[in-house]
Amino acid sequence: xxxxxxxxxxxxxxxxxxxxxxxxxxxxxxxxxxxxxxxxxxxxxxxxxxxxxxxxxxxxxxxxxxxxxxxxxxxxxxxxxxxxxxxxxxxxxxxxxxxxxxxxxxxxxxxxxxxxxxxxxxxxxxxxxxxxxxxxxxxxxxxxxxxxxxxxxxxxxxxxxxxxxxxxxxxxxxxxxxxxxxxxxxxxxxxxxxxxxxx
Numbered sequence: 001x002x003x004x005x006x007x008x009x010x011x012x013x014x015x016x017x018x019x020x021x022x023x024x025x026x027x028x029x030x031x032x033x034x035x036x037x038x039x040x041x042x043x044x045x046x047x048x049x050x051x052x053x054x055x056x057x058x059x060x061x062x063x064x065x066x067x068x069x070x071x072x073x074x075x076x077x078x079x080x081x082x083x084x085x086x087x088x089x090x091x092x093x094x095x096x097x098x099x100x101x102x103x104x105x106x107x108x109x110x111x112x113x114x115x116x117x118x119x120x121x122x123x124x125x126x127x128x129x130x131x132x133x134x135x136x137x138x139x140x141x142x143x144x145x146x147x148x149x150x151x152x153x154x155x156x157x158x159x160x161x162x163x164x165x166x167x168x169x170x171x172x173x174x175x176x177x178x179x180x181x182x183x184x185x186x187x188x189x190x191x192x193x194x195x196x197x198x199x
Contacts, residue, residue, distance in 0.1 A: 009110050013158035013199050014099050018080050019062065020157035021097065021114065025078075025148060026056045032144045033059060035137055036077040036093050039124045045137075047130050082117045091121035091187075093137060095145075100194060101176070110199045111173040114163060117182070118142055118190035125189065138190040142179055145193060161198035173198060 025032060031046055033056045038045035061067065061076035073084050075092060082096045100113030120138040129135040149163045166174040173196050180192045 008107050009104060009199060011102055011110060011112070011199055013160075013197075014102060014112055017112075017114070017154070017157050017159065017197075018097055018099060020154050021149070021163075022060060022062065022078065022080070024152065024154050026053055026060075029144060029148055032095075032141065032148065033077075035127075035141050035144065036095065039091075039093060044128050044130065082115060091124065093121065093124055093141070094119045095141065102199070103173075105171045105173070109160070111161075111171070111196055112199055113176055114195045114197055116145055116193040116195070118145075118193070119184055119188050120190045122187055122189055142191045142193060146179070149195060159197045159199065163195040163197050165193075165195055169196070 030050045033051050034045040034048050036059060037051065038048045059077040061073060061079040066076070067073060067079070067081065073079060076094070077092060078095045078097070080097060082098050084096070094117075096117040096119065098115055100115040102110060102112035104110040118138050118141045120141070125137050126134050127137050127140075129140075146165065150165050151162050153159075153162050164174060165177045165179075167177055168174065177194050177196050180194075181189075182192050183189045
C-alpha cells in the first residue's frame with residue numbers, strides 16, 4: 001500500500017528568523033549600533049570607535065526573562081518585541097523587531113512580514129555627522145536597515161528568499177512592505193518598517 005505524503009508549509013523558519021536577522025545585523029553593521037549607542041549631544045556617533053560583537057550583543061534584549069524586567073526593556077537598544085508598554089524613564093533609542101502577519105501562497109509556499117519599529121527620544125533625534133551637519137537619527141537608522149536588509153540573504157534562517165521591500169512582487173507578497181513615519185507619543189518618534197520574505 002503506497003500512501004502519498006504531502007509536505008505542507010509549516011512556516012518553521014519563523015521560529016528563529018528574528019534571532020537570525022539580529023545575528024546578521026551584529027555581524028554586518030557598525031553604523032546601526034553606533035546610532036543606537038552614542039546619544040550624548042556632543043557625540044558624533046558615526047565617527048566613534050567600532051564596537052566589538054560582544055558590545056553589540058550586550059545591547060540586545062534577547063532573553064525572555066529579561067523581557068519581564070523593566071530595567072532590561074528600557075535600557076537595551078534592540079528587543080524582539082514591538083508591543084512594550086513600560087513608560088520610558090531612561091531615554092534610549094531602540095530598534096524593536098518581530099514577525100508580523102504571515103500568509104500561505106498555496107499549500108506549500110508562503111510569505112511573512114518582518115517588522116521593525118524605530119523608537120527615538122525626540123531630544124536625541126538630531127545628531128552631528130562627519131560633515132559637521134545635522135542629521136536625523138531615526139532616518140539614519142531606517143536607511144541603515146534598508147541598506148543592510150533589502151535584498152539580504154539571512155544565513156541559516158531557512159527563508160526561501162532574501163528580505164525585500166517591493167510592493168510589486170508576485171502573489172502580493174510585498175503588498176504591505178514600506179517605511180512609515182510614526183509619532184509614538186509626545187516624547188518619542190521614529191519609523192515602522194515592514195519587509196517581506198518568502199517561506
